[in-house]
Amino acid sequence: MSLANATRSELTKQFSTSMWWILGIVLVFYIGSTAGGLAGVFGAAASGALPPGSTNMPALPDDMVPPLIYSLATAVGYVFPLMIGTLLVTGEFRHKTLTPTFLATPRRGVALAGKVVAGVVMGALYGAVALVAVLLPGAGLLAVFGIGTQLDDGATWALLGRMVVAFVLWALIGIGIGTLVRNQVGAVVGVLAFTQFVEPIARLAGGFVDGLSDATTFLPGAASDALVGASLFTTIGGSGSTAPGMESLAGGLVLLGYAAVLLVLGYLFSWRRDVT
Template sequence: MNLVRSELAKIRTTNVWWILILIGVPLWAAAIWSAWLADPADAGTTTEVLGETITAPSTPEIVANFYTSGQYIGLFFVFLLGVLLMTNEVQHNTATATFLFTPRRTAVVAAKIAAAALVGVLWWAAGTVVNIAVGAVFLADRWGGAHLDDPTVWAGIALNGVAFALWAVFGVGLGVLIRSQIGASLAAAAIYFIGPLAATFGLFLLVKVAGEGAKTIMDFLPYGATAAVTGGSDSMPYWLAALVLLGYGAVTSLLGTTLIRRRDIA
């Protein structure tokens, strides 16, 4: 617990967290506005796209989406924060002091994972409180009520918190694996923003060759697993998607910790 408190102090006493908040607030407001534009008449409707029937989300799913507004950019910020927890140490040469005071390097990485997960949950909680406060007013105007008595809505909100914690853990794992702050940050941006686009294009080609069953591959990629965690997939249960995300964090953390234990941090 002393190590976890130390890692939380490193986050609290540096500029990173409030810089992310200053950038995130206007982006969150844009996400709220985008969710607000959803038309109640479109809930549950079906359309034909390239010969495939697409069913629009139901009212509870759309409401849950409103209460989780800001998820897209929020997940990236906690992902990046997890990356910086380790790479900042190397960038500013504080890793040497950290490991001199605590020579158990595995314990240090575990503390960073715990601190990142906690910050991810706190970020989710703060955003959820604001989303519910704003959403209850907006939804009562256009959607006939806040719908907070619907268990589907609360399930979406709760599972969104799981996604925030797991992406933070994944970020720490990536930061431990790639010591360079610039390299790890660029890798995080590529995984989060470019990865889904590349995967979607590759999956489109694969479906043409292997058939519709190939679409399940997307659920095993980070952002596809996130969508499945929060209820956006019919082919993978949320608990399996959570394990997939946790697996990304575990694998990168274990590989990175193995390298850290064997190499000179300086």
């Protein structure tokens, strides 16, 4: 089977199940409510509707608020493409469908490449959905409170484009994890534990421990923030709008490196093993 046919088969598997749109709905509500809530708080504070000191949010210039709100799609929503990428592979192990997949595509490298291309499509799709989810409430509420949305600025659209790239790379990282960790429950629990607890705690500790901040810059979430160029995490943490010490290109390369290493390791040590 050719790569095109393998990719078509993978996309058919994805869109014939309910998991992709269930995760998509959760993504919309999660990112949309977060963006709307923070846009309302920042907008009300900037307009004087909230008295000074009534919130713990730092005072930010109006021109910093829109990128911060828009970047929530990746800052808090990157777990969704990561999860769909992981499930794209581990679902085959769990439901014992990998055997017919390999029978249809005996060349396992082509089979994995088909999943990678499908992951690019799913990551781009989730990225587009995330942009809609963050722009509608975020830009809408900023406009209501008289804060410029910056949607007429090319730099804003470049930031939005980098966010879609970040979603694609996170989906590829998820495929790498799913290829390396065959157990679906173990892979999902590991992904959630690392993204929601381990890395946030490590990055928070990096702000207080000398020498640790440089190391935490190379964590995948920090690299994703650097790629995008804005993040609630780094702004609230006092690091400015981008991850310290890393530019967008470097952040993208670090994130791509994680995906490449995981995919290669998964192919060498798991993907070529016998399927039971």
